[in-house]
Amino acid sequence: MSLHGAALIPMVVLTGAASVLLAILLVRWWDRGPGRNRPRLPQGLESSLKPMVMLFRDGVLVDATPPARALLDRFSAPEGDWARLLQWIGPRFPDAIEALGRIDRLGRFESLGQSGSGSAALRLVAEGIDAGLLRITITDPQAEYAGIIVDSMSQQAMEEELDLLRRSLDQTPMLVWRQDAEERVTWANAAYLRRAEAQGDEPIGWPLPRLLESPRPVPGAGTRTRRASLNQNGAVSWYDCHSHHVGDQVMMFALPADAAVRAERSLREFVQTLTKTFADLPIGLAIFDRQRQLQLFNPALIDLTSLPTGFLTARPTLFDLLDKLRELRMVPEPKDFRSWRQQMSNLESAAATGHHVEEWSLPGGQTYRVTGRPHPDGAVAFLFEDITSEMSLTRKFRAEMSLGHNILDNIGEAVAVFSPEGQMAMTNQVYRDLWPAAPDSLGGALASWQAHAEAGPGFEALRARLAGSEGALRDTGLIKGPGGQLLGWSVTRLPGGRQMVRFRLPDPATQSDPAGQRLLTAGTAL
Incomplete structure (x- = not known):
């Protein structure tokens, strides 16, 4: 390799390194430029990592992080956000309320929460930044050194709720x-x-x-x-x-x-007792609900009305039952169908609104007493009672009473009967003809006799006898009547403490005999 070629190698290396560094700088500048799309944390995770910080100036909320605002929104206090914060701090940081009142002198206050367990123990830090300006910070001590900020309030609420649920389930019966x-x-x-x-x-x-x-x-x-x-x-x-x-x-x-179970057993036993009692009653019973359908009946109803058992078990309505009774000739014979229907409607309405009693004289000669009574929830009960023997006895008694009155009215003496209380119980026609006024008491009768008769020893003896005075041993005597005639009187004790007084005219010879007049004057008994 030539010397020129060896000198080019370092230059190429430096040029390449410079190019790579320049490319990295351009990428970072492009990523940080305005309007660029950058990868972001998920919205839920980003919000959960925000601290819980509140800034107050003279008790008025100036600023707060989203978790802090969510905390304040959970409480309702008309006094404002400061009162809402104290409402949450009170049960969790017992010593914080007093310290917050002295934050101007303390400058800074820190407290570890008394509520919650495990990682749910919170720390509250209050710092006086400036005059009237206060910063409240709520953090999780265990999460501070982990490099994250956890919403410990939510965790504490979950643990409190879990503890409450456990205690509730363990204490429930x-x-x-x-x-x-x-x-x-x-x-x-x-x-x-x-x-x-x-x-x-x-x-x-x-x-x-x-x-x-x-x-x-x-x-x-x-x-x-x-x-x-x-x-x-x-x-x-x-x-x-x-x-x-x-x-x-x-x-x-x-x-x-x-x-x-005990209540249901008692109810069944009570219903069974009622059923047995109804079955033994001689009075026919029929109970209809608010829709007027038959719900309950006893065997006596079948015996008295001859209604078929299948018809009754099919739960007919009230008017269907009355129509069936009409077919069986077990109701009073009506003049026409329209008047009979009106009469039955009146019976139903009267029984539904209050106690109602009717007597039915049947074509067969029987007499029934029909009683209607209202029941709870709009129901109505009807009782059918055979009073034929009772009516026969009443008629016989009335006949005997009428006979007795006729006998008393046809005897020749004036008769009056007084009760133990001194009330007039009975008089006959002769008495009413003899004495003009007929008071209804013993005192009134004595006053009437004295007003229309002549006073004397005989009348005083009669008064003493009726008054029951001691020493009044005479049961008979003579008085002068309303027309001046001579009347003989007698008092008889009857059973039950009653007293009967009789007035009778002596013989005509006694009326005209001067000796009789002397007897009247002396009040001697006849």
């Missing part, structure tokens, strides 16, 4: 567990573990035993429910089991249902 595809228990809460430990004397192992036969949910069908029992040392506990798919596993929830 219901059993919660998870099963895999082979129905093995892969997780359970504290209540389930306590139940499993109480089932046997030996410590439980893994996998955990299954306590309840819970329902298997159908994929896509949502939650399924089933009631299951758990027998522990002879004591049976009931649970309402709910199952739900979570991925390829199943979450089970067993809610205590002992109270519901």
Whole structure:
């Protein structure tokens, strides 16, 4: 190689190096030029790396990073952003509230958070930059030296929520567990573990035993429910089991249902008692719902109305039942169909609004008492009672009473009966003709007798006898009546404390005999 060729080699090397360096500088200048497209971090990652810094001037937020603004937006305080910040700082940095009030003298304050655990422990730094200007910085101490800034507030919130969920599941009285595809228990809460430990004397192992036969949910069908029992040392506990798919596993929830089971058992026993009672009642019972369809009836209804059992079990409406009764001639004979329908409509409306009673005189000679009573939720109940014997007895009693009154009215004496309380219980026609006024009490009768009769020893003896005064031993005597005629009186005690007073005219010879007049004056008994 010639000397000239050897001298060109270093020049070529230097020229190449200079070209490479120039190319690198041009690439960097082009990348940093305005308007150039440069590779950037993903937006979510870039925002998560931003620090949480807030700048306040005299309690007013001047500037803040996006994570800091997101923190303040989580709270609502009408006093402003400073109050929102204190609302978040208070439970996490107990000593920060007092220190922030003295930040003008302290200049700088730093506190490590008391809330959270692990990497969720936060650090708060407050710095007084200028008069009235304060900078608040919230960081994660463990992330500072790793070269990144993590949103520790989110991590702390997740850990707090996780701790809350764990405590809630452990303190709940219901059993919660998870099963895999082979129905093995892969997780359970504290209540389930306590139940499993109480089932046997030996410590439980893994996998955990299954306590309840819970329902298997159908994929896509949502939650399924089933009631299951758990027998522990002879004591049976009931649970309402709910199952739900979570991925390829199943979450089970067993809610205590002992109270519901006891209530249902009591309700069944009560219904059975009512059913037996209704079956033994001699009164026909028919209960209709708010749509007026028959929901309940007893055997006495069939016996009283001769309605077919198949007809009643088909749950007819109220008007269908009344129409059937009309066909069987078990309702009062109507004048026409229209008036009968109106009468039945009135019966239904009266029974629905309040207590209603009717008496049906049937063509066959029976008499039924039909009672309508409203029930809750718009239902109505009808009771059919055969009162034929009662009505016959009432008619017989009324006939005997009428006969007794006729007998009293046709005897020749004036009769009045007083109750133990001194009320007028009965009089006959002769008494009403004799005495112009007929007061309804013993005191009123005595006043009337005194006003229309002549006072004397006979009347005083009558007053004393009716008043029950001591020493009044006379049951008979004489008084002068309203027309001046001589009347003989007598008082008779009746059962129940009643008293009967009779007035009778003496013989005509006694009326004209002067001796009789002397007896009247002396008040001597006849």
